[in-house]
Amino acid sequence: MNQHFSGEEKIGSIVSVFPGASHLFKEVQIDFCCGGDRSLLEAIRQKNRDEHEILRRLNESFAEMKNKAEQGGTDWREEPIADLIDYIVNHHHAYLRKELPLLSEFITKVLRVHGGDHIELSLLHKRFHQMKIELDQHLIAEEEALFPLLKQYASRPVPEKHEQVIKSLRELETDHSAVGYYLREMRTITNGYALPPEACRTYTVAFHKLVELESDLFQHIHLENNILFPRIENQEVR
Numbered sequence: 001m002n003q004h005f006s007g008e009e010k011i012g013s014i015v016s017v018f019p020g021a022s023h024l025f026k027e028v029q030i031d032f033c034c035g036g037d038r039s040l041l042e043a044i045r046q047k048n049r050d051e052h053e054i055l056r057r058l059n060e061s062f063a064e065m066k067n068k069a070e071q072g073g074t075d076w077r078e079e080p081i082a083d084l085i086d087y088i089v090n091h092h093h094a095y096l097r098k099e100l101p102l103l104s105e106f107i108t109k110v111l112r113v114h115g116g117d118h119i120e121l122s123l124l125h126k127r128f129h130q131m132k133i134e135l136d137q138h139l140i141a142e143e144e145a146l147f148p149l150l151k152q153y154a155s156r157p158v159p160e161k162h163e164q165v166i167k168s169l170r171e172l173e174t175d176h177s178a179v180g181y182y183l184r185e186m187r188t189i190t191n192g193y194a195l196p197p198e199a200c201r202t203y204t205v206a207f208h209k210l211v212e213l214e215s216d217l218f219q220h221i222h223l224e225n226n227i228l229f230p231r232i233e234n235q236e237v238r
């Protein structure tokens with residue numbers, strides 16, 4: 001494991017080595033799932049942030065994590081690929097299947113009650129549901145076709161399947177970029193999920209749940225884009 005980060009590392013690999021970095025990246029709005037193959041310095045400069053400050057905080061929290069007793073987390077770069085796929089489905093897909101319908105109800109109710117005073121809620125409702133449709137279809141595609149194909153390929157990386165597998169990975173990455181776009185849009189529309197003073201309970205819960213959804217999707221897409229897909233791509237064809 002690295003002793004510290006210089007900033008030249010790719011964002012995705014920093015989060016792979018140190019998942020806790022995701023909190024800092026979220027705070028300073030550096031996209032670590034879809035924009036994971038840029039170097040950290042590149043991303044900081046694009047955002048016009050103070051690179052010394054961000055690197056200092058990153059390295060401090062990294063050192064703190066290392067000082068803590070053995071962390072119980074799983075290193076998904078090392079575990080069998082089939083286990084990683086099962087974890088993504090049982091953990092992140094299950095979360096979406098439970099939360100997306102609930103959020104749909106909440107956001108619809110908030111639009112009905114507060115839409116008159118807050119015109120942005122109608123665009124939020126639209127973007128959320130566009131993302132929900134994309135995600136519903138994306139989960140079906142992953143679970144029914146692509147993950148079984150990836151599992152099969154991981155156990156037997158035959159040359160005949162190589163092209164099909166790589167094409168599937170690129171399609172999934174395109175879907176992920178679309179999700180990243182909707183998440184950014186929703187954050188902008190709501191001014192960072194800022195609640196108005198008169199927000200009722202449903203309004204509050206809906207925004208808290210949207211923030212949680214964003215975190216879960218970042219982690220989910222990170223596991224797929226930055227860990228699962230490169231592991232599949234780097235399998236030696238035989």
Ligand SMILES: [Fe+2]
Pocket residue numbers: 088092093139142220224
């Ligand atoms: Fe997924």
Ligand SMILES: [Fe+2]
Pocket residue numbers: 138142172176221224
């Ligand atoms: Fe995915």
